[in-house]
Amino acid sequence: SQTIHQWPATLVQPVGSPLSLECTVEGTSNPNLYWYRQAAGRGLQLLFYSVGIGQISSEVPQNLSASRPQDRQFILSSKKLLLSDSGFYLCAWGGREGYEQYFGPGTRLTVT
Amino acid sequence: GESVGLHLPTLSVQEGDNSIINCAYSNSASDYFIWYKQESGKGPQFIIDIRSNMDKRQGQRVTVLLNKTVKHLSLQIAATQPGDSAVYFCAEKNQAGTALIFGKGTTLSVSS
Numbered sequence: 001s002q003t004i005h006q007w008p009a010t011l012v013q014p015v016g017s018p019l020s021l022e023c024t025v026e027g028t029s030n031p032n033l034y035w036y037r038q039a040a041g042r043g044l045q046l047l048f049y050s051v052g053i054g055q056i057s058s059e060v061p062q063n064l065s066a067s068r069p070q071d072r073q074f075i076l077s078s079k080k081l082l083l084s085d086s087g088f089y090l091c092a093w094g095g096r097e098g099y100e101q102y103f104g105p106g107t108r109l110t111v112t
Numbered sequence: 113g114e115s116v117g118l119h120l121p122t123l124s125v126q127e128g129d130n131s132i133i134n135c136a137y138s139n140s141a142s143d144y145f146i147w148y149k150q151e152s153g154k155g156p157q158f159i160i161d162i163r164s165n166m167d168k169r170q171g172q173r174v175t176v177l178l179n180k181t182v183k184h185l186s187l188q189i190a191a192t193q194p195g196d197s198a199v200y201f202c203a204e205k206n207q208a209g210t211a212l213i214f215g216k217g218t219t220l221s222v223s224s
Contacts, residue, residue, distance in 0.1 A: 043201060044214040090155050099144045099205045101212060103155035
């Protein structure tokens, strides 16, 4: 069966510091991969999606970036965090033949 | 434009009652919809999906109804249990077919 991992589970970072969140998927090949952000009490905002290695599409302009160095690895990064980057970051994977997405456990980021 | 929303931010029911969570969408061309359940501090969990060529789809204790005429989607949960307490999101496939657009969520509270 497929599983999706995210780490770290929680992170507290000062403003201006860099960020690297990692997501890996097991049990499937060539998945579509997604990064979402969820503010407290809000819905999910799509940040990036990827249909293959090195292929990244950005949905919202911001100081975040994403990379896909391997088929089942998706990384969310920032060079300098802002207070507004605080939130719950979710990675998801989707198959090629359907539109459903399956989410990881998330990373709670607090920028202080 | 594309937008998905839910009618009520909160819904409180008694254990054993049937719950109905509603969602409205704006894109009449949308052809795929999905419901997620998100428990506190966790990633969203896939519940059920439906394509626009169907009006109804049933799962285990859940039914999704799609009314394309009024662009309305609902999730019915039979014999609601305390474990059903969570935030429920509807989502639709975006026009490009590359991602899901999420509504803001309805918080379901089940009391014993």
